[in-house]
Amino acid sequence: AQTVTQSQPEMSVQEAETVTLSCTYDTSENNYYLFWYKQPPSRQMILVIRQEAYKQQNATENRFSVNFQKAAKSFSLKISDSQLGDTAMYFCAFMKRNTGNQFYFGTGTSLTVIP
Amino acid sequence: EAGVAQSPRYKIIEKRQSVAFWCNPISGHATLYWYQQILGQGPKLLIQFQNNGVVDDSQLPKDRFSAERLKGVDSTLKIQPAKLEDSAVYLCASSDPGLNYEQYFGPGTRLTVT
Numbered sequence: 001a002q003t004v005t006q007s008q009p010e011m012s013v014q015e016a017e018t019v020t021l022s023c024t025y026d027t028s029e030n031n032y033y034l035f036w037y038k039q040p041p042s043r044q045m046i047l048v049i050r051q052e053a054y055k056q057q058n059a060t061e062n063r064f065s066v067n068f069q070k071a072a073k074s075f076s077l078k079i080s081d082s083q084l085g086d087t088a089m090y091f092c093a094f095m096k097r098n099t100g101n102q103f104y105f106g107t108g109t110s111l112t113v114i115p
Numbered sequence: 116e117a118g119v120a121q122s123p124r125y126k127i128i129e130k131r132q133s134v135a136f137w138c139n140p141i142s143g144h145a146t147l148y149w150y151q152q153i154l155g156q157g158p159k160l161l162i163q164f165q166n167n168g169v170v171d172d173s174q175l176p177k178d179r180f181s182a183e184r185l186k187g188v189d190s191t192l193k194i195q196p197a198k199l200e201d202s203a204v205y206l207c208a209s210s211d212p213g214l215n216y217e218q219y220f221g222p223g224t225r226l227t228v229t
Contacts, residue, residue, distance in 0.1 A: 004157075006157075033215075033216055035217075037218075043222075044118075044220050044221065044222050044223075045158075045206070045208075045220040046220070047217050047218070050215060050216075050217065091157050091158070095216055097216075101146065101170075101210075101212065101216060102160060102163060102170075102171050103148070103160060103218065104160075105150075105157035105158045105159070106157050107155075107156055107157045108155075108156070108157050
């Protein structure tokens with residue numbers, strides 16, 4: 001079974017600063033995707049960034065980037081130039097590529113951006 | 116493009132009562148997921164459909180939960196009878212493998228069982 005661990009239940013960052021959220025996962029699979037999803041207060045969950053396991057290059061989306069360490073099974077999210085709108089729950093998710101493409105989510109990290 | 120629709124948004128019932136949730140995925144998305152998100156936790160997959168077939172329902176409490184996706188489009192999730200521990204947000208999501216497996220989530224239904 002796949003497990004996803006987010007060891008930081010809560011974090012805070014000053015506006016315009018950089019913050020890194022941690023995620024580790026456990027799997028015996030070789031073909032999988034990793035995702036970070038954002039869930040703002042009382043709003044829908046949206047995708048922040050995705051990483052394909054076979055790609056060595058770390059994914060980047062504007063102010064969001066990941067540090068993907070496949071051997072260590074680590075997938076951290078870096079948010080640069082934090083903005084107030086980044087305040088949200090962040091979930092790390094693992095998807096194994098097979099006929100089912102099941103998703104497994106971590107327990108989340110609550111990020112607060114302080115003005 | 117319209118997003119994933121869910122109804123109702125909120126529901127309060129007493130234990131042992133029944134409840135049903137409805138989900139309309141994004142048009143053309145073959146895969147539909149139902150998740151249970153208990154306060155302070157991450158989403159837990161209850162059931163996953165590919166078109167109108169079940170791909171994974173290993174974490175669905177089948178003695179009280181049921182789900183169907185008729186014609187491979189809309190889906191309903193039912194709880195009968197409800198227990199206090201079923202209080203949670205029920206999220207529906209859909210995806211298209213051609214879009215790099217990104218899941219699109221609905222707003223969720225917040226269920227309170229008293």
